Amino acid sequence: MTGKIIGTGACVPDKVVSNDDLSKIVDTNDEWIRERTGIVRRHIISGEETTVTLAAEAGKRALNMGGIAAKELDMILLSSISSNVILPCTACAVQRLIGAVNAVCYDLNAACSGFVFAYNAAQAHIMSGMCNTVLVIGADCLSDLTNWKDRSSCILFGDGAGAVVLQAAEGVPFAFAMHSDGQRGGSITCQSRNQNNCPPLEETYMKMDGKEIFKFASTKVPAVLHELLEKVSMKPEEIDAYFLHQANGRIIEIIAKKMGLDLSKFPMNVAEYANTSSGTIPILLDEVNRKGNILKGQKLIMCSFGAGLSWGAAYLEWQ
Numbered sequence: 001m002t003g004k005i006i007g008t009g010a011c012v013p014d015k016v017v018s019n020d021d022l023s024k025i026v027d028t029n030d031e032w033i034r035e036r037t038g039i040v041r042r043h044i045i046s047g048e049e050t051t052v053t054l055a056a057e058a059g060k061r062a063l064n065m066g067g068i069a070a071k072e073l074d075m076i077l078l079s080s081i082s083s084n085v086i087l088p089c090t091a092c093a094v095q096r097l098i099g100a101v102n103a104v105c106y107d108l109n110a111a112c113s114g115f116v117f118a119y120n121a122a123q124a125h126i127m128s129g130m131c132n133t134v135l136v137i138g139a140d141c142l143s144d145l146t147n148w149k150d151r152s153s154c155i156l157f158g159d160g161a162g163a164v165v166l167q168a169a170e171g172v173p174f175a176f177a178m179h180s181d182g183q184r185g186g187s188i189t190c191q192s193r194n195q196n197n198c199p200p201l202e203e204t205y206m207k208m209d210g211k212e213i214f215k216f217a218s219t220k221v222p223a224v225l226h227e228l229l230e231k232v233s234m235k236p237e238e239i240d241a242y243f244l245h246q247a248n249g250r251i252i253e254i255i256a257k258k259m260g261l262d263l264s265k266f267p268m269n270v271a272e273y274a275n276t277s278s279g280t281i282p283i284l285l286d287e288v289n290r291k292g293n294i295l296k297g298q299k300l301i302m303c304s305f306g307a308g309l310s311w312g313a314a315y316l317e318w319q
C-alpha cells in the first residue's frame, strides 16, 4: 500500500502586501522585484491569524475535499519553521482545532523542503503499515522571521499553509529522492530567540546568501529531478507537471530550461504568494487541483529546496 491524495486544501492570510507597499519601508521598487523574482505581492498574517490557524484551515479544507472526518485521521504530520507555538507542537495545536482525536501528531523542520520531506515521510508511514490516513500540512509564517530592513531578503517571503490528505490504497505509484548537506548550512541561517546568551536581534531573523541559494537551487534541483526520473524509468517530458518550490520565478525558468522542458509544465503562483516556505507546494497543488487542472492518471513530480541545505522530490500519479 502507498498513500493516495484524496483531498487538498490551502489557506493564506487576508492581508496583501504589494511590492509598492514594500518600497515604502526599504529601498526597492516593483520593477526590480518583478524582474528578479516574478513576485508581485505576498499575503501576511494580521489580527487573529497565526501559523496554527492557517494550518488548521488548510487541513479542514483538505479533509472536506477528501470527504472524511477529522476523527478518521491516524496521523497529522506538519512541516514548519515559523510556528507561533513551540509547545504543544503545531500539529497537536491543529489536532485540537480540527478535532482529530485519533491522530498521532508531530512536527518536522526541513525549511522550504519541509512539505516534500513530510509527504515522503507520510508515505513511509503508510507503506510500513503504521498509518492508514495521514494529514500532511506545510505551514509557515516567515513574516515573523523576516528582517524587514533587509531589502535583499524581505521582498521574497510570504505567509500561508497548504495540506493534503493521504489514504492507503493499492496501486498508487510513489518514488522519492531526498538530500541534505549541513556543510553548506551557512547559506541560510536563523538563530533561535530562546538562547540563554540572548543573540543579537539581527541573528534571530533569517539571513541568506541569495546568490549562493540561487546557484544551489539551479544545480541541485535538476540533479534530483534526474535522479528521481531514473528511479521511475521515465524521461523528463513524460511528466505532466512539475510542482516546484515557489521561491523565485527565475529559478523555475532556469530549471525548466536545464531540463529541456517547456515552462508550461511548471505551474507557478509565486507572483501572488511569494515564498511561503513549506506552504508553497501544497498551496500550488491545491490551486491547480481546484481549477480542475490535474487529471486522473497524470504523472506529477513535487520538488523543493531550501535551508539545511536540503532538497528533495516525490513522484506520484493522480488517481
Ligand code: UT7
Pocket (backbone or CB within 6 Å): 027, 028, 029, 032, 033, 036, 037, 112, 151, 152, 153, 155, 156, 208, 209, 210, 211, 213, 214, 247, 248, 275, 305, 306, 307
Ligand atoms: O527557499 C529558498 C529561499 N531563498 C531563495 O530562493 C533566494 C534565491 N536567490 C534569489 O532569489 C536572488 O539571488 C535574489 C532575488 C535574492 C537577488 O537577485 P540577484 O539577481 O541575485 O541580485 P543581486 O543580489 O546580485 O543584486 C543585484 C543588485 C545589487 O546592487 P548592485 O550591487 O548591483 O549595485 C543589490 O544591492 O540589486 C540590489 N538589490 C536590490 N535592489 C532593489 C538587492 N535587493 C534589492 C531590492 N531592490 N530588493
